[in-house]
Amino acid sequence: MTQATMQTNDSKATRLVAVRRFYVYLVAFVSQIAMLVGMNDLIDIISRAWLQSDGLLQGAFVRTATARSIGLLIVATPLFLVHWWLAQRHREEVEERGSVLRKLFLYGSTAAGLVVLLTNGYRLIRDTTWLAFGAPMSATELPAGWLHWGFMAAIGVGLVYYWYTVLVADDDFGHETGLGRFVRQLFLSIAGLIGLGIAMWGARTLIELGLQVAVDQAVGALDVNWWRLPLGGAMSQLLVGLWLVHATWAQWQEIVKLYAPEGRAVLRRIYLYVGIVAGAVATLTPAALLLREGLLILLGTGGGSTAELLDRMVGPVSFIPVGAVVWTWYWRTLRRETDAYGDSGESATVRRIYAYLVAATGLGLLWVGAVELLHALIDAMLVGDIWHEPLANGIALLAVGAPIWAIFWRRVQRIAERADAEGAAERDSWPRKLYLYGVALVGALVLLVTLAQVIYRVLLTLLGEPGIALSSNELAHQLADSAVAAVLWGVHLWAIRQDGRYARPSEAVPAAAVPLSVEEQRAMLEAQIAQLEQQLAAARAELEGLGRDKPV
Structure with a gap:
């Protein structure tokens, strides 16, 4: 065969x-x-x-x-x-x-069991909590x-x-090879994030219920006992979610204790970064909404009575402590694991994706906030009483977006400005290229569109078109849009130019050779001669062997 x-x-x-x-x-x-x-x-x-x-x-x-x-x-x-x-x-x-189909089946079956259990x-837990807090038996499905x-x-x-x-x-749990390892890590990541989402929602619902009951008692609401049924669901969500997060993380920690490289696995780092983002969003988004509401009240345009205002604030306030706890825990855990296990090439890429994605998000909020703020100032000067809400929106977006962008931008820039291998890796990474050129592209397109509109209106005015005035707020808005886009475009073009000025390691000029002393040159030549003599002796021996083996 x-x-x-x-x-x-x-x-x-x-x-x-x-x-x-x-x-x-x-x-x-x-x-x-x-x-x-x-x-x-x-x-x-x-x-x-x-x-x-x-x-x-x-x-x-x-x-x-x-x-x-x-x-x-x-x-x-x-x-x-x-x-x-x-x-x-x-x-x-x-x-x-070790086959991936077996791992898919086993983890899929485990997921099915978890769904049934949870x-x-x-x-x-929900119905038991209802009864414990005095809900009628008719509201439950017991016994x-x-x-x-x-x-x-x-x-x-x-x-x-x-x-x-x-x-x-199966004797490979925690140290699988190939796709089997990926399936396990994906299962743990998804299960942990689902548990995190359930726990966060249950915790913020509990806080919202407490705040809403306090508001109802303060304003003298007619029904102050409505909270029993929602309390059961929120308590059950919190306990179920926390158990799932704890179970998956404890399982992962046991694996890391046995196999340290698991501590820098890509999906594990993705799980931690997603937890950080979830906590940050749950903290900063309602904080921006509260800031906007407060600015509208200061500007005299916050509508509704005191009770209505408090009702509007209960929801955003309930998210902030939950998001802050999640944000802090996942960030500290990530820092601790990075110090303990370091970064692999893949986990370093995940870190860069996270940093530039958050920077891009902060930049977007900053961009929109700056535009809204300039529009509000223009409207206050040229129009009149329609500037309050844009001003509140702009300040709230700037208050959130500007610090986010500044922190993450300076963090990646400090690395990119280094002249060592780590700085070169940062400058050459695809997340940085995608971020810089993506922002430059968006800025160029915004400049193209807004400046074209400005020139179009100016030409119509010069040609005597009726109804077009250079002092209109629309033209001023377009100029403001162009100014913001030009500033951010210029900042990122400058960063691209600076990256190009750094010499790559392969382009570095070699250091000048240090002259050798006479003794060092003699020793080096003697070593070369001895090596050549050994090679010559081996070649002669091989030649003699070929002569003896030659047939007569």
């Missing part, structure tokens, strides 16, 4: 194995989901028929729902068991345990709900535990 034939056979075998894995794991996953759906519906209908007195749950409805659920279980259960058995037959093979756990949700939550716990034991038994 030729080598080409063997390679062809190996290629066919590899393709067949991939097809087999795809089929087995896909059918096992789909049948598992069908089992969970059937089990959930069956437990729901049985618990309601047993513990809930409802005329709708009698007769044909119960029989139909029960038959449908049992039929789904009868089909899905053996289908899952057979295909999972087929998958486990090959688990002794290293390639099978959704039913959320309902249990039938407790039986249903408790049973399904227990099933979710069992599934998560079982799939975790399978992952550990």
Whole structure:
């Protein structure tokens, strides 16, 4: 058998194995989901028929729902068991345990178990909290709900535990190779971010409820007991979200303790940066809204009564402490991990993407805020009473955008202005190029459009077109737009020019050779002669050997 034939056979075998894995794991996953759906519906209908007195749950409805659920279980259960058995037959093979399809199945199944656990756990905590704070039993789905949700939550716990034991038994958990490692890190990142979002929303809802109750009592609202039902949902969201964040992060930390390079993994750094951005947005956005509202009040245009004003402020205020806590924790964690594990090439790229993306966001807010502020000043001089809201908008946007852009721009500029290898890497990085040339392009386009409009209006005025005046606020607005765009365009063009002036490492002028002493030259020449003599002796020996081996 030729080598080409063997390679062809190996290629066919590899393709067949991939097809087999795809089929087995896909059918096992789909049948598992069908089992969970059937089990959930069956437990729901049985618990309601047993513990809930409802005329709708009698007769044909119960029989139909029960038959449908049992039929789904009868089909899905053996289908899952057979295909999972087929998958486990090959688990002794290293390639099978490390295959990406197996990892996708295992982490997808773990995610399904988590969904079952968390959704039913959320309902249990919500209704229990309702009752604990005095809500009527009629507002809950108890006791039938407790039986249903408790049973399904227990099933979710069992599934998560079982799939975790399978992952550990595969003997590569935490140090997978190839795409298997990516699948695990992606699962942990997504689960952690989902938990973070749920926890943040639950925490801000709790704060909002507390503030709203205080406002209602201060203004003498008629109903001050409305908060019981929302409190249950908010408390449940907070507990469920915090548990998910803690569980995923604790799992990741255990892996990092065993395998230190995991500490600088790209997806781990992305997870931390996304947490930082989420906290910053939750802090700065409502802060800008509050600043805008306060400026409108100072300018005498804040509409509504005191109660309405307080109602408008409750929502933004509730986000700020939550965002500040998240922002602080994720930022400190990132700094600690960077100091402990350093940066890989990929994680350094993630850091640059984060820095330039945040700088671009701050620049956008600064740009719009400066334009709004100039428009407000122009309107105050040329028009009259329509400048209050643009002024408040402009100041609020500048107050948020200018510090963000200045901090991150100076941070990356300090690195880019260095003459060492790190500075060269920063100047040559694609996130920096994309940011600089992207801003330059936008600035050039804005200048092109606004200056063209200015020249167009000036020419119409010179040609005597009626209704066009050089003192109009529209022309002044366009000039203001051009001025802001020109300043920011110039700043970034200057940065591009400065980057080009630095000599790249390959273009650096070599240092002048240091003259050697006579003794150093003699020693260097003697070493070269000795090396050449050794090579000559080896060549003579090889030549003699060729002469002896010559056939007679």
